[in-house]
Amino acid sequence: MELPHVRTLECTLCGETYDPEEIIYTCPEHEGVAGILEVKYDYDEILDRFDEELDGNIDSQWKYRAFLPVADDAAVVTLGEGGTDLLETPRLSEELGVEMRIKNDGTNPTGCFKDRASSVAVTIAREHGRDVVTCASTGNAAASLAAYAARSGLDARIFVPGDAPEGKLVQPLVYGADVLAVEGSYDEAYDLSLEVTDEYGWYNRNAAINPFQVEGKRTVGHELAEQTRGEVPDWVVFSMGDGCTIAGCWKGFSEFADLDFVEETPKMLGVQAEGASGIHDAFHEHDDVDEIADTLADSIAVGRPRNTLKACRALEESGGTAVTVTDEEILAAETLLGRSEGIYAEPAGAAPIAGIQRAVEEGIIAPDETVVAVVTGFGLKDTASAKRATDGVTSIEPTLSAVTTRYDAETESASQP
Template sequence: MVMDHVTTLECTICGAEYDPEQVIYTCPEHEGVAGILEVKYDYDVIAENFDADLDGDIRSQWKYAAFLPVDDDAEPVTLNEGGTDLFDAPNLSEALGVETLVKDDGRNPTGCFKDRASSIAVTKAKHAGRDIITCASTGNAAASLSGYAARGGLDCRIFVPGDAPEGKLAQPLVYGADVLAVDGTYDEAYDLSVEVTEEYGWYNRNAAINPFQVEGKRTVGHELAEQSVVRGEVPDWVVFSMGDGCTIAGAWKGFREFYELGHVEDTPKMLGVQAEGASAIHDAFHKHDDTDDLADTIADSIAVGRPRNTLKACRALEESGGASLLVSDDEILEAEKLLGSTEGIYSEPAGATPVAGVETALAEGVIDSDETVVVTSTGFGLKDTASAKQATADAHRIPPHLEAVQELFGTSAE
């Protein structure tokens, strides 16, 4: 087992270091899961091994294998995740009043951004000789992990809150996972998954505590940097919704790495968007005292009351010179409809939350109308059709007669 490019796992609180070859989740010097670990690299080794052309031809995230924390002799478990398109969005730009591009990660194999992390998790679990892998999820990570576990030949046991959308529960069941719907919140399901990991020794994919999962997510930053090189312009802002905080942290780390290695000339500011009913990272970033650890939002993928990667997320916002803000559930639903009706991109609520964030940021003067913005849609809309129905009008129910159509749209032109 060799990872010459990975130097250590470092506690984000106390700086204690641990062997990256061992299976360890958090720093044992801190109670609970507070001691989140950061993967540290030898970038000279990475630079020696990364010789890919930055030509925009990104078949999968494994184009950046030199950056990924897997052993040299590990066989990647992959479904060709990553390599998602960065779309010009002229109709959305006109509607918002600012030049906007869309990074559509809902096009990943299981329909969500989290495939980037799941590929790493299953690759590492299989290489370590683990037969069972687990995680807690509001739905997307569960579906994603189940698909990759099936691909890798591992058993998968996942914990979800009892109110997770049916579409997201159907996926892992089709993939053959054992789905345990916990009578409680996501945070309670999460705590149980950690307890079970300690009891049974299953490999835990939870991105909030497994230090290697953020590293898979950071490939979206690598891709955005490469796509910026091809376009000849680094966007002023990159916008993500925030739940546990590891997605925006990973994206910033990836883009920053390409900047520090000289592959791109500048970095964007990161804008993190949370729902009003799940605002813990925003509250921490703005140093609010009146925080609530209960999550209540229609955007189930970011319905996290006690995010474990708050520190990493806030660090990404601070280092990039970015910002965070809140949007309402109504604004999220309107954004879902707006993204679909202007650009034909169908996102689940959490995936459309960045669009709502851009509208709010423009209104509050956080983003200027002459800047360029990338919004990242993290999940495909068919995962949560019930929410989409709340954002749209009902279908027109008509009899099978021409007159019924004429009543709606008038008679045809002569």
């Protein structure tokens, strides 16, 4: 597996470097998973390999294969991930009081942003001759990895917290994965997945520690840079769990700026739930960091974010910031996004909308600024939370009078001064 365009893997803490053609997850000079690795590239080599037109036509993330850490002769494992639409959202813009667009990554093959990383992970695992892939997940990464493992003929063994949404666990089971519900938190499931990786030599897809996973996620930054050439937004907004996604987007977008493919970069706004705010707290230098995640937005329910350093670096380098929102605000944003634009997002995917509302109220985002929010997951991933956000189904008798009584009453009420 030769990677001439990848220079090295570099520790974000001490700068020690490692061979990118070997499987290594974190820098062994540091205890635990503190020594997160960064993939460093030879951009002259990449430019020699990249011959695509930046014309807004993006079939999949593999348009940017020259930027991804896979060998030229590797057989890519793909389900058509990436290339998601950037949608104009005039009604949502009016509701929020700021010019908005949505990049809807809930339309990826398994319904979530994580497919960008899973495609790269399984491609690399197969190139290294691994038969089993694993990860810890609250649901989305589990489904995503299971799908790509099935596509490639590999076995998937997934560790999830015991309270993961049932709807999300059905999906990886359908894909044939072995799903193990750990009697504990996501962080405990995560730690166990690292132990079994060491014990059995399975290939670990955990995005916070596998250095190549952020690289797959950074294609969203490439796509946004291409899709907004000439009209780069003032802000790009993501929800944050482990911190990998916002870090990946910033890396991709800033790469395109450094290569003069675009003239500007946006500020990054990271949004966390109040009950899982580790990155927000670290960025704002809070001392009272709570490692217990307590939020209904399970995809970002991370008590100990592993990629805090990369996420905070993205916020700082971009001139952005982080905000927190309540679960109630997230649910309200989910229904606002649905009724205004017909986009159905899971709670973590709707959290950026709640974050934009908070940022506008606090004067972080000015009324004359432009914003792109990235929806990272489809709403059918968690219908139980969505149900909490609505008034539910109205029961009526099977008669015309029951309908006319309801809507005549609504009309009369609406006409009252």
